Amino acid sequence: MRQVRTFVAWQVTRAAAGRPHFRVIERREDGLPVGHCGLKRVDDWPFAQSTLESESELEIGYMLDPDWWGHGYATEAAGSALADGFKNFGRERLLARANAENTASIAVMLRCGMTFEAEQLEDGKRLVQYQITRRPWQAGSAAP
Numbered sequence: 103m104r105q106v107r108t109f110v111a112w113q114v115t116r117a118a119a120g121r122p123h124f125r126v127i128e129r130r131e132d133g134l135p136v137g138h139c140g141l142k143r144v145d146d147w148p149f150a151q152s153t154l155e156s157e158s159e160l161e162i163g164y165m166l167d168p169d170w171w172g173h174g175y176a177t178e179a180a181g182s183a184l185a186d187g188f189k190n191f192g193r194e195r196l197l198a199r200a201n202a203e204n205t206a207s208i209a210v211m212l213r214c215g216m217t218f219e220a221e222q223l224e225d226g227k228r229l230v231q232y233q234i235t236r237r238p239w240q241a242g243s244a245a246p
């Protein structure tokens with residue numbers, strides 16, 4: 103619980119400062135919180151230190167309450183995080199990473215139009231990296 107409070111306070115501070123951050127995903131009909139999603143710097147993460155080379159780039163992240171898997175909420179939220187990265191943070195390229203066996207997460211990336219870029223071992227786990235640049239994002243269905 104303490105880690106959750108730390109995380110939320112940290113994200114609120116980041117949002118207030120106009121920096122990339124995570125937000126709650128709320129169901130459109132009734133505002134029910136179903137998960138969280140957003141942007142983070144690849145090298146700016148206290149709970150999962152990264153050593154990937156693209157350290158100053160932004161990656162999207164998402165997590166849903168398991169009760170709400172299978173409705174497309176993560177894909178919609180990930181699309182919104184990409185829009186945030188391209189439109190509000192002016193990035194030309196955005197990343198997403200997952201453990202290679204996390205097929206649900208990789209499916210979200212693919213539905214958002216992201217393409218495989220690299221794979222590497224991190225702490226004994228296979229990590230895959232997907233990316234999308236502005237032009238394919240604009241051309242794709244994920245772009246608003």
Ligand SMILES: CC(C)(COP(=O)(O)OP(=O)(O)OC[C@H]1O[C@@H](n2cnc3c(N)ncnc32)[C@H](O)[C@@H]1OP(=O)(O)O)[C@@H](O)C(=O)NCCC(=O)NCCS
Pocket residue numbers: 163164165166167170171172173174175176177178199200201204206207209210
């Ligand atoms: C990764 C995670 C968010 C994916 O959740 P998800 O429910 O599979 O993803 P979505 O919300 O986009 O839903 C997609 C599913 O809903 C279905 N769906 C239903 N309506 C849909 C719609 N309107 N639009 C898109 N998909 C829809 C899709 O067909 C897909 O189902 P399938 O997996 O049987 O093909 C979830 O597994 C999770 O929270 N995992 C734990 C945290 C985690 O691993 N995060 C990523 C770290 S890298």
